[in-house]
C-alpha cells in the first residue's frame with residue numbers, strides 16, 4: 071500500500087513542477103477575441119486620408135471627388151462585376167448567383183437607391199449595412215468609381231439609358 075502511495079507521489083511531484091506544459095497551451099500571445107481591439111492613438115491620421123464617417127454622417131464628411139467620366143464608369147463596372155454582381159446581379163436587379171442561397175439580397179437598380187446620395191452609397195460600400203458585407207479593401211477611388219457606376223444601373227439614370235433598357239420596372243410608375 072505505502073509503496074503505491076510513494077509511487078503516486080513520485081509521479082505527481084514532477085508533473086506539478088512542469089508548469090511549462092500549461093504555458094505551451096496558453097502562450098503569452100494575444101488570442102483572437104481575448105481582449106478589445108487596440109484603438110488608433112489619438113490624433114492619428116487614417117491611411118486612406120478620409121475622416122471618420124459612417125452611414126449616418128457620410129453626407130457631411132465625404133464627397134465624391136470622381137467625375138462620372140467614361141474611364142471612371144469603366145473601372146466602376148469592372149469592380150462592380152468583381153465584387154457586387156455575385157449578389158446584386160450584373161444589372162443590379164437582385165438576381166446574382168448568390169441569391170439562390172441568400173434570398174434577402176435586394177435589387178439596387180431601383181428608385182430607392184437612385185435617391186441615395188453618393189456619400190451614402192460610398193459609406194454603404196465601405197462599412198456594409200445589415201447583411202451586406204463591408205468592402206473597405208477596395209481602394210477608395212475605386213469605391214467612388216463603383217458609386218458612379220451604380221448610378222447608371224438605376225431606372226431612368228443618365229440620358230444615354232444604355233443600361234436602363236432592360237430594367238424590369240417592377241411597380242414602375244411612369
Ligand code: HEC
Pocket residue numbers: 150153154155156157158168174175176177178180182183191194195199200201202203205216220
Ligand atoms: C454577399 C452579398 C452582397 C454583396 C457581394 C454586395 N451586397 Fe450590397 N447588399 C446586400 C444585402 C443583403 C443588402 C441589404 C442590406 C440591408 O438590408 O441593410 C445590400 C444592400 C445594398 C444597397 C442598398 C439597397 C437599398 O435598397 O437600400 C446597395 C446600394 C448595395 N447593396 C450596393 C452594393 C455594391 C455596390 C456592392 C459591391 C461593392 C455590393 N452591394 C455587394 C448584399 C450584398
